[in-house]
Amino acid sequence: MYLKKLKCLNCGKEYAPGSFSYKCSQCGGILEIQYDYNSVIKSGFKEKMLNCRHIPNIWYFKELLPLENEKNIITLEEGNTPIIRSKIFVRDKDKPRLDFKDESRNPTCSFKDRPLSVAISKVKEDGKNWVITSTHGNAGIALAAYSARAGLNSLVIVPNKSPEDSLAVIQAYGTKVFKIKGDISDAYNFSLEISDEFNIVNLATTFLSPYTTEGDKTIAFEIFCQYNGVLPDWILFPIGDGPLLVGCYKGFKELLDLDLINKIPRLVAVQSEKCAPIARAYINNIDEVEVWDKDEETIAMGINEPLKGYPEDGTITLKRIKDSGGLAITVNENEIKGAMFDLIRKEGLFPEPTGSVGFAGAKKLYAQNYLKKEDKVLVLLTGGGMTDICIYKKLQTEPKLIDKDLGAFKNIWQNEISG
């Protein structure tokens, strides 16, 4: 379509578009995809964005997605996730307007369907038939679903502490799942050995390949359309290594370059304090992110990302945060759980712990007076809780078996329900 070249963010080397690509072969730098923007403008893309009334799926934005031929699109109607006004924030006149973008409404309950729809379509375009990824769960489920739809074979490498529910879902699609001892960085590094050895496509949703971040950027485009071009002042993201934030930055930058907006929102990375390499660098005012050496568990497993072997991923994320005038902050375990149960019990939404981290960050920034009454704030709920129900089972007791006896139930009502 309008794919023009791939360019290394580090050394500037350029590559012609072709088959599925990874990092720069010259320096190992992260590649970015560039389009023929003049042709994109001539195609009527700007008018389509300005007059958007309905986004059937992310391929609405196909002019700025990296396929050569749209017949290779593999879609499960991902994207077009709703923006939902916070009930907690709306009640109080002194609070800013706060909305959620609920990515759990994607086909497999997380935003990962966006990068995987793009990446699997590209693999299909190349005629390859095996894919691999490393994952705690969400990226693996998305890989499994899109591979099934595309008729590709797939396998995933997971840390042994990954949620068993998510692994069962991945297996149900027919994807092979192998656990290894270690964390997500270990799983990623081993998946690279395997993809090298067997010459299969590695679809890690890190910065390994620029195709996946192109999927992530569709969130920025949707935000533009859903707010009719009047963007939020702040957008909060749960962050592991950060391709979602970097992808969204690129999306907003493209809108800026197309004169569709005049300012990029302030992008806020929220990390768990148990694993916060990017926030640590931000707080210490260091430009280069370093590997996180502590091995601590967090309930927000999806962003438990120490960057072992690829700290430069964190550095590019940190750069984009600063470019946007944003922040990187941490939240603790209680703040994450509190935000999650606020979302479930007061908003009626159902995020996984990781998906709640952005809201934990928003509550903290509001308490610290960063978010003002006149601000418009958007929190990304990146994934749903349905793919890790074990979490909730651990936090509550099993339902009671009772007799079908109204007399006995009156006591239960009085003692356990109405009280």
Next chain:
Amino acid sequence: MYLKKLKCLNCGKEYAPGSFSYKCSQCGGILEIQYDYNSVIKSGFKEKMLNCRHIPNIWYFKELLPLENEKNIITLEEGNTPIIRSKIFVRDKDKPRLDFKDESRNPTCSFKDRPLSVAISKVKEDGKNWVITSTHGNAGIALAAYSARAGLNSLVIVPNKSPEDSLAVIQAYGTKVFKIKGDISDAYNFSLEISDEFNIVNLATTFLSPYTTEGDKTIAFEIFCQYNGVLPDWILFPIGDGPLLVGCYKGFKELLDLDLINKIPRLVAVQSEKCAPIARAYINNIDEVEVWDKDEETIAMGINEPLKGYPEDGTITLKRIKDSGGLAITVNENEIKGAMFDLIRKEGLFPEPTGSVGFAGAKKLYAQNYLKKEDKVLVLLTGGGMTDICIYKKLQTEPKLIDKDLGAFKNIWQNEISG
């Protein structure tokens, strides 16, 4: 808005609209909600339907939904679920066009969000603050989510064999869950005793109240809009007692009366052969559905509905099936499992077993030559598998823990993956 009256389908007694209503107080018959259709037409509803480009949620159809004041709407952006073309059917030129409407894309992963959004909004309009339902899971999750959003208190009564994952989700929202020994009919009947005794609103998604089926009918309206008015010839539903089918029939009937269509699609009820009171009556050419006495388990738990105490629910469903020129059929356990894994592994969708029953029926009707090459067939996938992941865990072995050793992995590749 345009709510006019409630009318008993049995004795014809009419009721003025007011607070949340149940069955006819005179004869116990099922009530149906009627609108001031002339005012609906004057409001521009027909033009809105004909020119529809985007359905943000089911309240797009508010002119034909039973609220007095739209400020009472409680929504989680339910509805607007995608229609997805079958890959299995598209490959073969002799097969009919077959699409899925994927109701797992609703906020809590099933179509139950539609009736519960309407019912909870009505309860809110009435100023009540306690609700109850009986459920195997899906209706309970929807009740829990909408109650949380509306700030209502809620409890559910469930059969003791209900999926533990679903119950954990219901509890996470803060809804009280009580198990009883017995089936869904027992749970329903006990919930009625409780709602009577404590004067709380019973939101059973049977035919207990006409408000819930009004939510179900929004599927018919969406189908009209999504197919630009050219309806499928056949629509297949997994059926327990049938308010979903009856609700959709009412929706299509309203479109017929508004001259928006000239024919109602043939509605096919698909039941598990382990519990098939409606299909049994249809096959034996009997007009009155009888209670199902056998107590057998089916993997399609959501439609394991023996109608003990309310066989007349089945009778109205049977009547609507016949009114539409449709069919009622059964499928066996292997057919259900086969359809489910076809959907997961070949289509990339993720229905629960119950949600797959309609597709099992479609495959059977195609094999029996009911569905012709020139037909357009729509299968409702009523709910997603994420809320009962235990099912998949039981059907597959746990992932293997392996060493991060490429040499060892070469053996695994040769013996367990590529082979």
